[in-house]
Amino acid sequence: MVVAPLLRLRQPGLRGIGSTLYRSRPCPVESHICSQISQIAGQKAQCFSTSLSRWQSETLDRTRNIGIIAHIDAGKTTTTERMLFYSGFTRRIGDVDEGSTVTDFLPAERARGITIQSAAITFHWPPGDGAGSQPATQDPSAPKSAVSHTVNLIDTPGHADFTFEVMRSLRILDGAVCILDGVAGVEAQTEQVWRQASKYQIPRVIYVNKLDRDGAAFGRTVREVSSRLAVYPAVCQIPWFEGGNGAFVGVADAVNLQGLKWKAGEDGRTVKMMNLEQLDVEEHDLAQELRRARIALVELLSDQDEAIVEKFFECDEDHLAVPPMDIIDSLRRCVLDQSSRIVPVFAGASFRNMGVQPLLDAVVNLLPSPPEAPDPEVSIGGVKGGLRRLLSGDLIVEQDEKAPAPAKGKKKKKTALQADPKDAISKLQSCALAFKVVNDAKRGVLVYVRVYSGSLDRNSLLFNTNLHLSERAPRLLKMYANDAVEVDSIPAGHIGVVVGLKHARTGDTLLSYAGNKPTPPEPLTRLQLRPIDVPPPVFFTSVEPHSLSEEKRMHETLGLLLREDPSLHVSVDEESGQTLLSGMGELHLEIARDRLINDHKAKASMGRIEIGYRESGLGVSAAITKIFDKEVAGRRSKAGCTAIVEPISGEDISEAADEDTLLAETIEGNQIIIRAPGLQVDRSPRNDEETSPLLPPGLDPAALRAALQNGALAALARGPQFTFPMHNTRVTLTINLAEHLFGNETTTSALSGAARQATTAALRDLLAGSGTVMMEPVMDVIISVDEASLGSVVHDISSSRGGHILSLNEDAALSATDASESTAAEDSLPPIDPNRIYAPPDPFETSSVGVEMPVSSSRPRTITAKVPLKEMVGYLKHLRSLTAGRGTFVMSVDRFENMSAPRQKAVLAELRGGF
Numbered sequence: 001m002v003v004a005p006l007l008r009l010r011q012p013g014l015r016g017i018g019s020t021l022y023r024s025r026p027c028p029v030e031s032h033i034c035s036q037i038s039q040i041a042g043q044k045a046q047c048f049s050t051s052l053s054r055w056q057s058e059t060l061d062r063t064r065n066i067g068i069i070a071h072i073d074a075g076k077t078t079t080t081e082r083m084l085f086y087s088g089f090t091r092r093i094g095d096v097d098e099g100s101t102v103t104d105f106l107p108a109e110r111a112r113g114i115t116i117q118s119a120a121i122t123f124h125w126p127p128g129d130g131a132g133s134q135p136a137t138q139d140p141s142a143p144k145s146a147v148s149h150t151v152n153l154i155d156t157p158g159h160a161d162f163t164f165e166v167m168r169s170l171r172i173l174d175g176a177v178c179i180l181d182g183v184a185g186v187e188a189q190t191e192q193v194w195r196q197a198s199k200y201q202i203p204r205v206i207y208v209n210k211l212d213r214d215g216a217a218f219g220r221t222v223r224e225v226s227s228r229l230a231v232y233p234a235v236c237q238i239p240w241f242e243g244g245n246g247a248f249v250g251v252a253d254a255v256n257l258q259g260l261k262w263k264a265g266e267d268g269r270t271v272k273m274m275n276l277e278q279l280d281v282e283e284h285d286l287a288q289e290l291r292r293a294r295i296a297l298v299e300l301l302s303d304q305d306e307a308i309v310e311k312f313f314e315c316d317e318d319h320l321a322v323p324p325m326d327i328i329d330s331l332r333r334c335v336l337d338q339s340s341r342i343v344p345v346f347a348g349a350s351f352r353n354m355g356v357q358p359l360l361d362a363v364v365n366l367l368p369s370p371p372e373a374p375d376p377e378v379s380i381g382g383v384k385g386g387l388r389r390l391l392s393g394d395l396i397v398e399q400d401e402k403a404p405a406p407a408k409g410k411k412k413k414k415t416a417l418q419a420d421p422k423d424a425i426s427k428l429q430s431c432a433l434a435f436k437v438v439n440d441a442k443r444g445v446l447v448y449v450r451v452y453s454g455s456l457d458r459n460s461l462l463f464n465t466n467l468h469l470s471e472r473a474p475r476l477l478k479m480y481a482n483d484a485v486e487v488d489s490i491p492a493g494h495i496g497v498v499v500g501l502k503h504a505r506t507g508d509t510l511l512s513y514a515g516n517k518p519t520p521p522e523p524l525t526r527l528q529l530r531p532i533d534v535p536p537p538v539f540f541t542s543v544e545p546h547s548l549s550e551e552k553r554m555h556e557t558l559g560l561l562l563r564e565d566p567s568l569h570v571s572v573d574e575e576s577g578q579t580l581l582s583g584m585g586e587l588h589l590e591i592a593r594d595r596l597i598n599d600h601k602a603k604a605s606m607g608r609i610e611i612g613y614r615e616s617g618l619g620v621s622a623a624i625t626k627i628f629d630k631e632v633a634g635r636r637s638k639a640g641c642t643a644i645v646e647p648i649s650g651e652d653i654s655e656a657a658d659e660d661t662l663l664a665e666t667i668e669g670n671q672i673i674i675r676a677p678g679l680q681v682d683r684s685p686r687n688d689e690e691t692s693p694l695l696p697p698g699l700d701p702a703a704l705r706a707a708l709q710n711g712a713l714a715a716l717a718r719g720p721q722f723t724f725p726m727h728n729t730r731v732t733l734t735i736n737l738a739e740h741l742f743g744n745e746t747t748t749s750a751l752s753g754a755a756r757q758a759t760t761a762a763l764r765d766l767l768a769g770s771g772t773v774m775m776e777p778v779m780d781v782i783i784s785v786d787e788a789s790l791g792s793v794v795h796d797i798s799s800s801r802g803g804h805i806l807s808l809n810e811d812a813a814l815s816a817t818d819a820s821e822s823t824a825a826e827d828s829l830p831p832i833d834p835n836r837i838y839a840p841p842d843p844f845e846t847s848s849v850g851v852e853m854p855v856s857s858s859r860p861r862t863i864t865a866k867v868p869l870k871e872m873v874g875y876l877k878h879l880r881s882l883t884a885g886r887g888t889f890v891m892s893v894d895r896f897e898n899m900s901a902p903r904q905k906a907v908l909a910e911l912r913g914g915f
């Protein structure tokens with residue numbers, strides 16, 4: 001057998017995935033691809049010094065902003081490392097197990113071997129100078145992978161504690177590769193991330209990895225894709241096991257009808273390619289299976305794509321005669337049109353350096369460029385829609401049409417959007433989303449941005465629509481993992497870094513606009529790109545500085561951690577003075593501790609990680625009035641306020657407002673209503689600023705509102721009986737203008753003090769009446785198990801853990817497992833019968849198309865349940881022991897629920913005695 005590079009063995013007339021990998025550059029030593037790659041790697045310095053003028057000239061259609069999503073340990077980092085190596089970005093392959101990868105660059109990540117932070121890396125595929133130096137037009141008869149593309153790769157974390165981080169990175173992707181573990185198949189977390197990607201309508205391809213491992217089952221995994229992810233798997237490659245059930249040595253490509261074989265133990269740059277006739281001689285059964293795979297592929301595409309049907313007839317109804325380029329075009333149309341529900345599936349074993357280059361070709365050939373990606377969602381002044389529609393003026397027209405008719409006798413209220421939005425929107429120069437904030441030891445705080453429109457220029461003034469402030473962008477960078485190049489601007493569709501911002505946080509929307517005003521014209525100040533909800537934190541821990549002098553630095557560092565990760569929360573308990581850090585999971589807080597103490601060298605220690613219980617009232621308090629009267633900073637401060645607290649149910653948080661209501665807002669599960677009867681608020685039509693002739697000098701309604709709200713929030717942070725934060729509680733604060741305001745002596749700190757004292761007293765009043773109750777976080781839990789362990793897992797959840805089983809689905813398609821994440825469109829999707837899906841037989845299996853499901857004891861089942869978080873601590877270990885290591889689960893916070901008296905007593909006893 002001759003091992004030769006792809007280039008030499010390429011069959012004339014066969015193009016496409018795999019065959020075009022290395023055609024874009026002249027190969028210096030044609031007989032060996034390694035030489036070509038090292039030559040490209042040698043040009044790295046020159047390539048990386050490319051200035052931004054080059055970046056601007058890049059055509060967007062040769063750019064891919066993609067992410068890799070998967071279950072923990074499916075092989076994201078291992079695959080990424082190979083992508084960087086084959087693209088010439090690195091000279092050697094990093095190893096997750098040795099802690100030498102490029103993407104997992106935080107010390108905490110390297111130590112644990114898991115990905116915590118998303119890192120954005122830019123490389124070119126096929127190797128070359130990316131989109132910049134390519135000819136303006138491309139030969140339409142060649143696949144896109146014939147010319148070099150710029151790939152911006154976002155590595156997303158896989159652990160459930162970092163779901164929020166996954167969401168955050170997902171929303172800036174134009175396409176994604178979903179990696180499945182070929183042994184474990186579709187796991188619970190894969191379903192969760194898949195759902196999130198569906199929410200953002202991200203086109204995807206699937207890569208089944210780890211096919212070298214014992215027990216790898218590509219066919220079973222493909223069937224699970226159809227049944228559990230509710231899509232049609234378009235099998236583009238089938239695994240090549242030597243002799244049918246020997247070692248995994250490569251893949252057979254159903255698009256180009258060829259075999260790709262890698263030599264064991266090599267770095268994967270040399271691939272032996274065989275056409276169907278050669279394959280017939282070397283692996284007859286595989287060649288036959290490849291024919292079946294090609295027939296199934298053409299059939300599947302014909303169900304959705306008219307163009308391929310025509311081609312099929314042109315080819316005398318011969319599935320094998322349809323040209324590969326037509327199949328690639330058809331696959332691309334189906335991937336971009338999500339209603340087709342077709343997802344291409346590829347195969348490999350990244351760790352063995354097999355399958356990654358064809359996957360990279362698929363990224364370029366099948367995933368969308370930024371202009372082809374779905375229009376990113378924006379919200380602007382209460383209106384939601386696509387950014388492109390907003391920029392073209394369509395969004396506002398629709399709002400006009402949809403605006404409800406005014407009540408009889410009332411004039412239609414003019415919203416800012418209807419004022420003169422077109423004029424304002426025409427002033428928008430660029431619009432970007434800060435999707436990641438990282439504190440870099442050498443360069444300071446780096447804000448990763450995805451630019452959606454216009455061009456973000458160096459030194460431009462950026463208005464942050466979340467924080468309502470402006471800051472200048474002094475430096476811009478193009479990032480290569482932990483390497484960077486200075487640039488002058490970041491064009492639309494690209495990902496870059498702004499250095500030197502002091503306030504921007506992860507998730508903030510940044511705008512630049514024409515004119516020299518400090519704020520952009522309305523309604524631009526309210527433009528938000530793909531806003532996401534931060535779930536409530538359910539674990540907390542105390543953080544203590546080692547000495548008083550360390551306290552300031554510790555708080556500064558915590559501030560940085562919060563800018564990086566808004567799903568962390570910091571609060572200070574007013575009575576004990578203790579600083580509390582809360583987050584989404586135990587691992588989340590452990591990582592925060594590592595970052596604080598090991599990376600940022602804060603001299604502080606963290607207490608035990610505990611569940612964040614809450615407290616709620618059982619009845620309505622009396623109306624309590626407090627007058628705050630103290631000297632603050634040498635100045636007499638006096639103000640008063642009346643507070644009433646009462647419980648509200650989660651579903652019934654209505655924000656009824658009348659003209660005396662200054663604020664009605666729901667914050668962290670509580671509602672704050674501020675009333676100031678007779679305040680006579682006047683709103684300036686020019687800048688929306690409010691004034692009132694009845695307020696003391698120096699005070700305006702906005703300051704009054706903010707001071708009272710802050711006071712109430714401080715009081716709600718500590719319940720009267722159990723000292724846990726209050727939840728499902730409504731505080732109504734009333735300011736009586738005649739009795740609670742004292743001229744010049746009424747300052748904002750006095751108002752805030754009065755609100756805090758009155759709310760605290762009203763909360764205490766609850767104890768004299770109906771009392772308070774402890775609340776606990778209850779989780780939505782989805783558990784994947786085999787049929788054989790179903791009984792014991794269900795019994796354990798419902799009897800030992802006090803859980804409530806909602807459903808026991810056989811091959812539950814994702815639309816049925818978690819209504820909260822699925823879209824309305826998904827809910828109405830008909831289920832897909834896995835027995836009608838083409839999947840090649842797994843080693844030791846016999847049939848292929850329409851193969852029967854595996855024996856019933858190993859049939860996958862999905863349990864959906866609601867379980868108190870306390871009972872889920874350490875659950876993975878227990879689940880593994882119940883399921884012989886095969887069970888997996890994911891969970892997310894559903895709500896906080898009142899605890900029964902005996903449960904409350906038991907938990908309190910445990911808390912007092914310690915875990």
Ligand SMILES: Nc1nc2c(ncn2[C@@H]2O[C@H](COP(=O)(O)OP(=O)(O)OP(=O)(O)O)[C@@H](O)[C@H]2O)c(=O)[nH]1
Nearest residue numbers: 073074075076077078096114115158210349350351
């Ligand atoms: N046998 C085999 N092992 C693999 C393969 N790909 C990855 N692994 C191993 O699987 C483990 C997890 O791989 P990672 O690349 O860290 O997985 P990940 O998905 O990035 O994991 P997180 O970063 O924790 O989300 C490591 O021990 C890898 O060496 C493969 O193709 N075959």
